[in-house]
Amino acid sequence: DAKTTQPNSMESNEEEPVHLPCNHSTISGTDYIHWYRQLPSQGPEYVIHGLTSNVNNRMASLAIAEDRKSSTLILHRATLRDAAVYYCILRISNFGNEKLTFGTGTRLTIIP
């Protein structure tokens, strides 16, 4: 299985943009890049996903490198509620019952 590499932790000031990097140098052509996050004392929640093109939704943006070996999750204006562990996950699109393989993620701390 293709693996992802993320920094263990990052800090950012409140109301500033946050760029969370993820390396996935062994990604295959059919792997989607997913991001989930886990707020304190809660289960993970879906943030965003993409295949090749950059993606935007109400929560975040996903910037994917042209060679797809890395990607960046962008929170445009971080709030205290964005403090969480962020997971970058590769996922084959074939089946809805496919498991998610979580690494240890990046713990994001927001400084007021």
Added chain:
Amino acid sequence: DVKVTQSSRYLVKRTGEKVFLECVQDMDHENMFWYRQDPGLGLRLIYFSYDVKMKEKGDIPEGYSVSREKKERFSLILESASTNQTSMYLCASSSETSGRVETQYFGPGTRLLVL
């Protein structure tokens, strides 16, 4: 909104006890999953089910079993709890759409302590 609920947020059991963890989802999802989460190890898949009465082993099924008698309910069973099963247990569900990426929705987790 999709809702995945787990029967308990916190549970304390003794070694050797039989433990049932219940998960219910209200979105008519075909797929349901049980993960455990431990510090430094991330989430690891224990079992999953893609239909009623169907189950598949995940990465770490030893010491666990599951039951899915109804579509909305997926139970995780620890036949004889041991201290190394102290962990956070997370249930998730997703719909089945072949060829399309589907989001997994997670419950709040059950923190189990085995003494």
